[in-house]
Amino acid sequence: MATEPSPGQEGVAKAPRVLVVDDEYGPRESIAYTLAASFSVETAERAAEALKKIRDQNYHVVVLDIRMPEMDGIKALEELRKIDPYVSVIILTGYGMLATAQQAMVGGANQYMRKPPDVVELIDAVRHQAEAAQLRRQHAKMTSDAIALNYALKKEIEANQPQIWQARASVELVHDLNNPLTVVIGYSALMVEEARKLAEADPRLGKRMADYALIVEKAAEYCHHLSENWRQASKKVAEFALTDVVAIAEEVRQVIFFGSPAVQITGVREAWIRGARYELMRIFQNLLKNSLEAGAARVVVDFSMKADSVVVTVSDDGPGMDEERVHRALHGGFTSKEAGTGLGLSICRHLTGSHGGTFTLESRLGAGTTARITFPAVARA
Numbered sequence: 001m002a003t004e005p006s007p008g009q010e011g012v013a014k015a016p017r018v019l020v021v022d023d024e025y026g027p028r029e030s031i032a033y034t035l036a037a038s039f040s041v042e043t044a045e046r047a048a049e050a051l052k053k054i055r056d057q058n059y060h061v062v063v064l065d066i067r068m069p070e071m072d073g074i075k076a077l078e079e080l081r082k083i084d085p086y087v088s089v090i091i092l093t094g095y096g097m098l099a100t101a102q103q104a105m106v107g108g109a110n111q112y113m114r115k116p117p118d119v120v121e122l123i124d125a126v127r128h129q130a131e132a133a134q135l136r137r138q139h140a141k142m143t144s145d146a147i148a149l150n151y152a153l154k155k156e157i158e159a160n161q162p163q164i165w166q167a168r169a170s171v172e173l174v175h176d177l178n179n180p181l182t183v184v185i186g187y188s189a190l191m192v193e194e195a196r197k198l199a200e201a202d203p204r205l206g207k208r209m210a211d212y213a214l215i216v217e218k219a220a221e222y223c224h225h226l227s228e229n230w231r232q233a234s235k236k237v238a239e240f241a242l243t244d245v246v247a248i249a250e251e252v253r254q255v256i257f258f259g260s261p262a263v264q265i266t267g268v269r270e271a272w273i274r275g276a277r278y279e280l281m282r283i284f285q286n287l288l289k290n291s292l293e294a295g296a297a298r299v300v301v302d303f304s305m306k307a308d309s310v311v312v313t314v315s316d317d318g319p320g321m322d323e324e325r326v327h328r329a330l331h332g333g334f335t336s337k338e339a340g341t342g343l344g345l346s347i348c349r350h351l352t353g354s355h356g357g358t359f360t361l362e363s364r365l366g367a368g369t370t371a372r373i374t375f376p377a378v379a380r381a
Contacts (some may be wrong), residue, residue: 006155006218012213015038015039015040016039016040016060016061016126016127016130016133017039017040017057017058017059017061017332018035018039018040018041018051018059018060018061018062018063018126018132019041019042019043019044019046019050019052019054019059019061019062019063019087020035020041020042020043020044020063021043021044021045021046021049021063021064021068022043022045022063022064022068022092023045023046023063023068024277025045025071026320027092027115027116029043029045029046030116031117031122034122035063035122035123035126037114038102038123038126038127039060039061039126039130039248042059044145046068046069046070046071046090046255047070047071047072047073047075047076047079048070048071049170050062050064050080051076051079051080051083052306053081054080054083054084054087055262056086058087058137059087059133060087060088060129060130060133060134061089061090061126061129061130061133062087062088062089062090063085063090063092063117063122063126064076064089064090064091064092064109065078065092065230066091066093066094066100066104066112067094068094068238068343069271070235071090073091073106074100074103074107074207076089077104077107077109077150078107078108079088079106079183080108081108081287086133086136086137086140087133088110088111088129088130088132089108089109089110089111089132090109090110090111090112090113090117090125090126090129091104091105091111091112092113092115093111093112093113093114093115094110094156094373097161100337103181103219105284106317108148110123110129110132111129113125113290114134119260134310135190135258136377137270138190142182142183143182146182149201157193161355169254176285176286176347178280180219180220180222180223180256182253183215183216183219183256183258183259184216184219184223185221187212187215190212191209191213191216191241191288193211194208194209200247215254215255218255219255220223222255222278222281225278238272239276240275240276241274241275242272242273242274242378242380243273243274243276243277243280244266244270244271244272244305245270245271245272245273245275245310245312245375246265246267246271246303248277248280248281248284248356249265249284249303249312249341250265251266251281252281252284252285252288253265253284253288253301256281256288256289257292259289260292262292262297262298262299263288263292263299263301264298264299264300264301265300265301265302265303266300266301266302266303267302267303267304268303268305270380271303271305271310271312271375271377272376272377272378272379272380273310273355273376273378274311274355274374274376274378275355275375276355279351279354280351280355282347282351283347283348283351283352283373284301284314286344286345286347286348287314287344287348287371288295288301288314289320289344289347290344291314291316291369292319294316294319294369295318295319296316296317296318296368297317297369298316298317299314299315299316300313300314300315300316300334301313301314302314302315305377306374307375308377309374309375309376310373310374310375310376310377311374312372312373312375313370313371313372313373313375313376314370314371314373315349315368315369315370315371316368316369316370317368318368318369319363319365319366319368320363320366320367320368321363321364321369322364322365322371325363326361326362326363327346329346329361330345330346330349330359330361330381345371347359348371348373352373352375355375356375356376357373357374357378358373358374359371359372359373360372
């Protein structure tokens with residue numbers, strides 16, 4: 001069954017797609033009818049049928065009953081995530097199955113609700129989760145585009161083998177501009193989509209537009225600095241000022257990595273040094289990007305104070321490297337990623353040194369990687 005929204009609602013073409021999966025006819029059709037006014041709804045009575053539909057087309061939200069014959073919701077969720085890691089999944093759980101619902105959250109569900117769900121809460125939940133799925137898909141596309149650009153850059157490096165510092169600096173510039181430029185493009189597209197919806201005068205959409213605009217502004221500002229820094233490279237050095245490196249790391253997490261929950265910032269809440277804001281951003285951008293692209297599911301950026309130093313450790317649970325790869329990575333030109341340039345860690349080491357700091361890297365195969373940076377601390381006036 002497929003249920004399209006009524007005329008005058010969000011519009012058939014643009015309505016978020018929702019799949020309701022429940023073996024019981026009554027609850028399944030009741031939920032579908034409830035959502036049909038605002039969403040493009042389809043139904044499935046078995047998990048196998050739902051998985052086939054998900055293979056054939058993208059949905060924004062799957063509303064999935066946890067108790068079904070042949071394949072229950074937990075197993076269906078596991079198989080679903082292999083097909084589509086971005087779709088939002090709302091688990092419906094009956095009385096007394098809270099522990100199972102929590103298990104589903106660990107397995108990749110985005111939300112769970114009691115069955116039968118409250119109508120208003122259900123509609124709000126599906127709307128919220130549809131928006132979240134759209135953002136995840138947009139982010140995935142931007143990441144894919146970034147990988148393609150990096151791959152092209154790597155091929156260019158291999159073809160030309162730059163030998164003088166100007167050529168290398170150009171490559172580094174393109175390397176570091178790639179992420180924030182992708183953010184600018186992606187969020188601009190999101191802003192256009194949201195602007196169309198603002199005709200409905202929804203205050204929440206207005207706030208999101210303002211949030212997106214702020215992120216675009218920060219990313220664009222970062223790009224401008226990088227390009228200006230290159231233009232003036234032979235004329236002056238970066239200007240240093242009293243800077244909170246904890247705030248810098250948090251800004252990179254929010255602006256460049258979309259506030260990713262995989263990145264956690266711990267330790268002291270403030271750590272002041274004398275430094276160049278955007279050069280420090282480049283350090284954190286490269287370290288976090290390396291960890292996440294290497295396959296780390298969790299990256300912890302910890303700040304501590306020791307004597308007259310600010311100590312920053314960036315630890316991940318990725319695959320790690322052997323001693324030879326660590327040495328080669330620190331000196332540039334080595335990467336284990338098909339689309340990598342091998343510049344990230346050497347950029348970090350160079351920029352740390354220009355701030356009077358030290359940069360070390362520890363890694364073991366199968367045990368993750370830890371970068372440790374120390375900066376001279378400065379007391380805040």
